[in-house]
Amino acid sequence: MAPQRIAVIPGDGIGVEVTVAARAVLDAVADRHRLELSYEEFDWSCRRHMEQGAMMPPDGIAVLRPYDAILLGAVGWPGVPDHVSLWGLLIPIRRAFRQYVNLRPVRVFDGVASPLRHAAPGSVDFVVVRENVEGEYSEIGGRMNRGFPDEFAVQESVFTRAGVTRIADHAFALAAGRRSYVTSATKSNGIMHTLPFWDEVVAERAARFPEVRWDAEHIDALAAKLVLDPQRFDVIVASNLFGDILSDLAAAVAGSIGIAPSANLDPTRTYPSMFEPVHGSAPDIAGQGAANPVGAVWSAALMLEHLGHPAAAADVVAAIEASLADPATRTRDLGGTAGTAAVVGALVDHLG
Known part of the structure; x- marks a missing residue:
C-alpha cells in the first residue's frame, strides 16, 4: 500500500x-x-x-x-x-x-483545572459541530462612502438548504454514536430570516434520527449554559459564527485553548x-x-x-x-x- x-x-x-x-x-x-x-x-x-x-x-x-x-x-x-x-x-x-464540517471536541482532562469549580475531569465531554463554509462568513457585501460621515458597511449571511442539511445530518449521525443528544444553536427570536430557516431544516433532519434526543437553544442562553452546566452537552451543532464563538468558549471551560484541537472535514x-x-x-x-x-x-x-x-x-x-x-x-x-x-x-x- x-x-x-x-x-x-x-x-x-x-x-x-x-x-x-x-x-x-x-x-x-x-x-x-x-x-x-x-x-x-x-x-x-x-x-x-x-x-x-x-x-x-x-x-x-x-x-x-x-x-x-x-x-x-x-x-x-x-x-x-x-x-x-x-x-x-x-x-x-x-x-x-x-x-463543511468543523469538528471541535471538548474534554476536561485529569490534571487540567477548569475555571469552573464543578467541571471535574471526565464530567465534560462534548463536541461542537460547526458549519464551516457558509453562514455568516460570506464574501457578499461591501463598504460605501469611505471616509465620509455616512460611510457604511453591509455583510450578508448565506444559509442554504444543502448546507444546513448536511451539517445537521453530520451532527445527528455523530450523536447517534455517542450519547444521542444534539443541541442546535439558534437566534431565531431576533434574526428573522436565516435562523428560523436553520431551525426548520434542523427539525426536518432530526426526524430522520428518532433515536437522538434534541433541542434548540438561543445562542445567548446556550453560552450561559455552557458555563453553568457544561456536563449536559453531547453534540452542539451551530452556524459558522456561532460555532466559532462557542468552541472557543468551550475550550476555556475545558481549561486551556492550548489543548483544543479541530478538524476541517470533507466527510x-x-x-x-x-x-x-x-x-x-x-x-x-x-x-x-x-x-x-x-x-x-x-x-x-x-x-x-x-x-x-x-x-x-x-x-x-x-x-x-x-x-x-x-x-x-x-x-x-x-x-x-x-x-x-x-x-x-x-x-x-x-x-x-
Whole structure:
C-alpha cells in the first residue's frame, strides 16, 4: 500500500513549533502501528505574505489537492491583518475542498483545572459541530462612502438548504454514536430570516434520527449554559459564527485553548481534510520553547482517525491523557513549568 500523503503547513509563530511536535508524535505512533505516512512541507504563512504579497501561491489549491490530509500549525503575525491571513489561506482551503464540517471536541482532562469549580475531569465531554463554509462568513457585501460621515458597511449571511442539511445530518449521525443528544444553536427570536430557516431544516433532519434526543437553544442562553452546566452537552451543532464563538468558549471551560484541537472535514472524502489546533500563532511566546503542543497533537490524532487509523488515534489520545495527568509535563498555560520539548518527550515515551 502506498504511503498516505500529508501536506504540512507550519505557518507562523508557535505554529512552527507545535507542528514539529505533532510530527514527532506521529512518527512514534506510526512506528508503533506500522503506518506509512509521508510528508511535504509548505512555507505558506504571513512571512511569505510580507515577502511575496500572498499567503500561498496562485496554484496552492491545485498543489494540495492530491494529498490525503493537511496538517496546519497556525497563521497570524503582526503587520498582516487577521482578515488577510484568514482569507488568504484557511478559508480558501476550507471552501475549495468542501470542508463543511468543523469538528471541535471538548474534554476536561485529569490534571487540567477548569475555571469552573464543578467541571471535574471526565464530567465534560462534548463536541461542537460547526458549519464551516457558509453562514455568516460570506464574501457578499461591501463598504460605501469611505471616509465620509455616512460611510457604511453591509455583510450578508448565506444559509442554504444543502448546507444546513448536511451539517445537521453530520451532527445527528455523530450523536447517534455517542450519547444521542444534539443541541442546535439558534437566534431565531431576533434574526428573522436565516435562523428560523436553520431551525426548520434542523427539525426536518432530526426526524430522520428518532433515536437522538434534541433541542434548540438561543445562542445567548446556550453560552450561559455552557458555563453553568457544561456536563449536559453531547453534540452542539451551530452556524459558522456561532460555532466559532462557542468552541472557543468551550475550550476555556475545558481549561486551556492550548489543548483544543479541530478538524476541517470533507466527510465525502472527495478532497483532503485539514487538521489544526484552535490556538493562534502566539507571537508573544514564539521561539521560547514554551508552547503547549497538545492542541496540535490532538489534531493529529483526529487526522489519524479520519485516515482510517482509529487504534493509532486512540493511542495518541491516551498519551495526551497521561502527559496532562503528570504535573511535570504541563505547560505554563496549564499552571506548570514544562516546555514544549518535555511534553513531546513524554508523549513519545508513552507511545514507545
